[in-house]
Amino acid sequence: MRQLSELDASFLYLESETTPMHIGGVYLFDASDLQYPLAFSTFVAYLRSRLHVVPLFRQKLKEIPLRLGRPYWIDDPDFSIERHLAYVNLGEHGKQSSLMSLASKILEEPLKRDRPLWHITFVDGFKLDDREGEKEGFALIVKLHHAAIDAFSGEEIMGKLLEYTPEPRAIPQPRPWLPRPEPSEERVFLQAGANMLKTPMQFASLAYNAAEVTARGLVHRQLRKLPLPLPLFTAPHSPFNRQITANRRLVSTQVSLSRLKAIKSSLADVTLNDVVLGLCAEVLRRYLLVQDNGTDRSLVAMTPISVRSSSLRRATGNQMSAMLLDLATTEPNPAARIRRIHRNAVDSEPYREAIAADRLTELLPSTLLALSARLYSELQVAQRYQPLFNLPITNVPGPQVPLFLQGARLVQQFNSAPLFDSMGLVIVAVSYQGQLTLNFTLCPDAVADGDAFKALTEESLASIEAAVASLGPDEGNELPASGSQSLTDELMNYMEGFLKSGLKRFKR
Known part of the structure; x- marks a missing residue:
């Protein structure tokens, strides 16, 4: 077993x-x-x-x-x-x-x-x-x-x-x-009992390791004097964060990888993944403007990252880490935005390494995670308060050589991902044979006019290419004017606000 x-x-x-x-x-x-x-x-x-x-x-x-x-x-x-x-x-x-x-x-x-x-x-x-x-x-x-x-x-x-x-x-x-x-x-019952006996030791070990790495990341932050990762539940409200139904729609469109690589080469200090995320950010910004849902706050994406290695490789299962990433959608220049996304991703590195998703879920039992997620949905946290993030974006590198099935060539693939309550849109980018396919899995009852994503993708890519040609060498690399805040202060402020809100309700 x-x-x-x-x-x-x-x-x-x-x-x-x-x-x-x-x-x-x-x-x-x-x-x-x-x-x-x-x-x-x-x-x-x-x-x-x-x-x-x-x-x-x-x-x-x-x-x-x-x-x-x-x-x-x-x-x-x-x-x-x-x-x-x-x-x-x-x-x-x-x-x-x-x-x-x-x-x-x-x-x-x-x-x-x-x-x-x-x-x-x-x-x-x-x-x-x-x-x-x-x-x-x-x-x-x-x-x-x-x-x-x-x-x-x-x-x-x-x-x-x-x-x-x-x-x-x-x-x-x-x-x-x-x-x-x-x-x-x-036998299953006995195995479950044996696992329960081991759990306290596993919890203590994981808690110690997580605390140690988190502390190391905090020291690293303070030394570098860079902005901390996004605080919890501060993503802006968006039409993507509405209650969903069982209806699904898959909208896909293709762009040439060579165009994305040319943008990467022009910007020099960014990755191809940064360019893909920048393209997604521009598409989302334009969609919100078309839907008259523009926001003066930047969208936040949850970006899964594979943590597979040659020594820890399984054929199946989930081996992922994840980070919350500011998509810099308030930056008007789409080329400078890619540089900001790159900087935001680099800034998140110590905390992305702190607790990978699989270790975090070992600290929190899956049944508790499920209960928390159900309460998050049933209490409509994303509607009443600010969501944790606006949408997941996953970039999956695919084969660049053709694949076949009994002589028939695979010419294109579309990929969908699960939607979650109060999470009506997911983007999955998959590359194959020199093409990148952007796949928008959406709930049409929450995210209207999904076909618009096709035209907006081409418009967004052309806009980025035009902006790259006139971008200054340091544009997009500037640090925010606001000073950095310690992780302890951030958590204390969050808890202080939570307690004040609870006391007000109690007084009523």
Whole structure:
């Protein structure tokens, strides 16, 4: 048995009817060069022959009695690949708009918990739009639960399932697989008890390490005299932070990586990730202005960061850290904003290293995290007070060489991420073959006119390119005029305000 980490388990407990916690993908394949169309039965045989490269595809959850501990991954003795596959033929409606509407509906549905947490829909009759005209193609709509993977490992899994050669290979027979016996309830109960006995020691060790690294980061801050990270719950109100429904929409658009790299080279001291974040920031700023929701305060993004390494590498699970990042949307110059974003990211480094997301969730049990998140939603904290952050933005580097499935070339992919109560928009940027795809997963009942993001992306990129040409060498690198504040003062001020608010309510 392999137990879920606290971070992995939290995605299970956060799931509700309106917030399915799976990562989605829509993969478009060009089948015009195939001698025969790829039949669904061929795809099933191909996938069956590749199951051994992704063990989680045949593992399901084993819950602990009375929820005394986190669930385990165990082999599914009743595994049947047919329970995880579906076939749809678009027929005469095989346009990309129809495919994306179908994908949105499929991605709204939560995965069933009585089986391995994945599902693939094979979409036939799909016509690829090409400069030379329509081409025959097909698509895959993939759902993988966030408890099993993060955005980075999800990209790795698809890379393992696909091929790197355009020549269709003979499909081998599936490797023999004998599921390990399902553990008895008694064994699971005993294992949960043993884990509970170890918890106090783990808590003490983690608390000490977290305090030590946080203190080191604080000293580093004071020495450098740089602004502290953003205080909690100070992100501005935005239309992205409204109560959401079960409806989902995926809007995607592409830009050339070469254009982004040219901006990076011109600005010199920034990373490609800074440029991507700067592009997202400009798109969001323009969207708010179009919607007449402009704010005089900068938007705040939560940016997940992979903490995988060669020595701590698992095939699945969530291995992420995260930081809150000021997107500098109050800076009018979009090129100078990229430099400010870079500086803000560098400033956050000591605290990003202090407590990675997986260690933080070990300090706080996943059930407590889930309860806190539910209360955050049900008490409408994001509506009544300022939100912790406005939206997550994830940048996932993808392969720059073409991938194939039985000779059909993967030409484009769209990726979705889970939405959360009071979090109606998520941006996932994925690169593939010299192109960057910006994917906007949104709740249309909270974020109106999602199609506007497509045009705004091109406008924003052109605006950044024009601003780079006239940018001064130091513009955007200036430090804020306000003096820095100690972390202790910041926490004391926050607690003082909280207590004053509580006393006022008590007096009433």
